[in-house]
Amino acid sequence: MSNAPIPNLTPQGVTQLYNHSSDTNIKPTPTLQIINIKKVSGSASSNANNERYRVVLSDGQCYIQGMLATQINYMITDGTLVENCVVQVMDFITNLVQGRTVVILLNARPKGKQGYKIGNPVDVSTAATAAASSSNKQGNSNYNNTTTNNNNGAKPMYNQQRQQYNNNGNNNRPNNMYARPQAVASNVSPQNRYASNSYNNQNNNSFGGGGGTHTSNPHGNNTLYTPISQLNIYMSKWTIRARVTNKGPIKTWSNAKGEGRLFSLDLLDDSGTDIRATFFKEAVDRFYDLMMLNHVYTISGGKLKVANMQWNTCKSGFEITCDVNTEIHEVKDDGRIQRNVYEFIDDIAALETSCEVNGNADLLAVVKSVGPVGTVTSKRTQQELFKCDLTLVDQSNTSVNLTVWGEEAKTAASKYDRTPIVAVKKVRVSDYGGRSLGTSSGTNIVLDPRGEDVGVQRLETLKSWWRNQGSNVSHSVKSISGSAGGGGRMVSFEDRKPIRAIKDENMGGNSASMDNKPDWLTVKACFTFLKKDKEGGPWYTACGNADEPCKNRPKATMTTEGTWHCDKCNRAMPNCVRRFIFSACITDDTSTSWVSIFNEQAEMLLGEGITADMLYERCFEGSEQEMFESVFNKANFTDWVLKCRVKSEMVGDEQRVKTSVVNLMPVDYVQESRDMLAAINKM
Ligand SMILES: [Zn+2]
Known part of the structure; x- marks a missing residue:
């Protein structure tokens, strides 16, 4: 045991995890105590990779069931995480397992070891049951039925658990404290069969209790498909229905293991969340021509993994790897999925004041001029790359440079020569020479965007500014992009x-x-x-x-x-x-x-x-x-x-x-x- 001072647990920290919605980008990082750790690997397999650890997280008031993501299993084996230790939750997702919210701990930082359990926590779901059942009214009847079943199934479990508390007190808890009775058969209904996940097949003993899985679907009318916002790596079966909002070129790669080809797509569904899908080798030949920009497809059978945020700018924290066995079908576009979901910044001037450098921004602007096509040699590949600077302006009377690369650079002069309006999504903001913009694989430039996609009012404001002022040759705008880099141009x-x-x-x-x-x-x-x-x-x-x-x-x-x-x-x-x-x-x-x-x-x-x-x-x-x-x-x-x-x-x-x-x-x-x-x- 360490002599370090007792770290403070975050008040309501468990409730923060329990109520966290995958639609919000900011995840809480509460400091919690792990009051129970249990290995739950099936005894059928001795493969260490199948080992899973169940943990119970407490803020001293409430506790919640959790699982360690396998990538941090080492924290158990190396003794970092022991019973009653205190951790800061650095990353997590929540998963509905048979009607119960379970926290999948993706990353945690040890904050100290305690010899005893802090406080006298109770199950967080009991505190939240009333609130949860009233907030579920939005769903359709199938959804409500499922929810009701789950609630009914969950209640006896809670009672039993309370009894255990009463009988055993808080000290000398037996190791099976958190064990559940053997599960009854999962009542996975046809409406949510695509959302069933691996816990049903493998871990009934761990979580047990009545009720099947359900997928909460705020849109109600689309229960055959899993919302992209709810995909996670612990799902084995899912089908999404999504629009291709961005399609990259075929790239070749080579490393010590060999070489191959790949291409990536960004897929957006009616939950408003997008996800990156990457196709390798034979899947490139099979799907590259089939998958067309703006078309809508159903996709199932891809493999989910945690997104590599270095390259991936999609909202989902996961990405899909597709092989030849992935099932993809084009479906009729009923217009329910938007062409693109933009999160526009106010205007170009806001790039200086309210945008994070090295972050991404969405922008609606006029291409005022197109610079000459130049070349640079890539430091990494020694390949010659084409580049071209577009000058974007808007009603803030400010201009900024946007650098485009490759084919886009070579065709820029003809594509943008008539001062068109562009909607640019996910351009990279850099502080190179003041402020400038660059494209990445996730960037999407839509020429002459439609009002219904970018906002009629926003489009009209820009158009009328350009008509009345911006297009006038004598109208001067302030450039926030310098002509030389390295921390800004020196003045004369x-x-x-x-x-x-x-x-x-x-x-x-x-x-x-x-x-x-x-x-x-x-x-x-x-x-x-x-x-x-x-x-x-x-x-x-x-x-x-x-x-x-x-x-x-x-x-x-x-x-x-x-x-x-x-x-x-x-x-x-x-x-x-x-x-x-x-x-x-x-x-x-x-x-x-x-x-x-x-x-x-x-x-x-x-x-x-x-x-x-x-x-x-x-x-x-x-x-x-x-x-x-x-x-x-x-x-x-x-x-x-x-x-x-x-x-x-x-x-x-x-x-x-x-x-x-x-x-x-x-x-x-x-x-x-x-x-x-x-x-x-x-x-
Ligand atoms: Zn770092």
């Missing part, structure tokens, strides 16, 4: 400002107001102090994942096992990456200012290929302390042209103006002299 010599301007012009003052926009300052200045002597070093420990979504940016914290855990990708890695972050003083002939320096800028400032990891290894783990001193001493008192972002931020209760270096260039004295002479001549 004439537009530089002295450090004093931060105070004189009340820079950062805007960001205190609603629009929260920073001010920008380009200044020629000298570093006069580099604050290198921070405890632990002038850096932070970042996630070791160099790919999306982390790209080595989020902070990683050391776990008790000595690995590095990142909250963003929710992974523990053997190593972290150190990234510079420190303060410095800059001075010119008008004033002095503190600035923040981040990794890329610090590496440029220190030069000679020096990285934070290198300094850590040689000067902190190794003994070359003098090297650490000399690297920073050498960089101090050097002249640079700095581009800075000036923004006011709340530090505690206090509003403070913070200046951050986003780009820097060593002063080119020849060019500097020319610029100064030219400026004098103009006087």
Whole structure:
């Protein structure tokens, strides 16, 4: 047992899990106690992969039945999860198993071990029964019947359980405390046969009780099909009815195991949730031509797995792998499934203020111009890629660049030359040169979208702005995409400002107001102090994942096992990456200012290929302390042209103006002299 302080359980934490709807993106992450752990693998198989662990999660007030997803079984075998330990639920899904809500724990973080059960929790479903039965009135009669059966079946179980509590008290609970009576035959009705899942076949003993599975279907009229929002990896049989909203090209892959071909589709159903489906090898030949954009199909027999969020932008947390045995039939399009479900941002200006960098956005805009087609060589494949920048504008009088690739780039000039309206779905927002947009495999660009798909009012607003103002050649819009990357374009010599301007012009003052926009300052200045002597070093420990979504940016914290855990990708890695972050003083002939320096800028400032990891290894783990001193001493008192972002931020209760270096260039004295002479001549 550990001597660590008792972690607080999240009040109502179990209720949060119990009431969680798969339609909402934000999942609660309550801290709970595991008050019971039981192995439930069938004795028929000794295969370790079939081992499943049943857990009971408690918030001290209520408890709920749960299963560990097999990928975290190791937390049992390595002793991380033991009875009465406390965990933070990092990811989960809920599953209806014979009318009971069961939490499938996909990921959990250990928070400490307790020697005893906290509180005196009761079954959460009993507390919620009344609320649940009244909220089910939306369904059709079949659905209601099923629900009623389940409730009737569940009640005696509860009574029996209470008796066990009463008889045994709370101490010395027998191991079979949570065992259920042998199941009666499942009454899986034809209406919901497609939603039956593996628990019925394998785990009746574990969950038992009366009643069959049901699929709760808010649309009521479509019970033959499983809503995509309810698919999960624990289902063995399902059929979805969905529209192809995005169809990717056939791609070839090769690795050590061989090579092959694949293509992917995004499928949307009338639950408003989409899911990625990927076809491999022979399934490519069989289905590529059959599956057409915007057509509607029934699909069953694919394999479900947890979605790889690095590539997959669909709402469902799962994705489908299809092989030649997958059954796919085209069905009549009755219009019930939308062409696309958009979650439009307000306008292009909102990209700067209310969109997450590296996130996705949906946007309705006019293609004002199409840039030339260029090529870049992919770092990864060494292949030449075609690219083309579209300039999008809208009624916020703002423009942004959208880069399209491959075939789309080659055909862009003819496709978008008449300033059409486009609805772009899931474009990637980057801070490359201000703000810019890029496409990924999940991006979908619809030319001349229909009002019923994007909203009649929204479309009309844009059209009338374009007609009355936007199309006018003299009408100027503000671009939020710079022409050069690396933290933003440097402004010209004439537009530089002295450090004093931060105070004189009340820079950062805007960001205190609603629009929260920073001010920008380009200044020629000298570093006069580099604050290198921070405890632990002038850096932070970042996630070791160099790919999306982390790209080595989020902070990683050391776990008790000595690995590095990142909250963003929710992974523990053997190593972290150190990234510079420190303060410095800059001075010119008008004033002095503190600035923040981040990794890329610090590496440029220190030069000679020096990285934070290198300094850590040689000067902190190794003994070359003098090297650490000399690297920073050498960089101090050097002249640079700095581009800075000036923004006011709340530090505690206090509003403070913070200046951050986003780009820097060593002063080119020849060019500097020319610029100064030219400026004098103009006087
Ligand atoms: Zn990460």
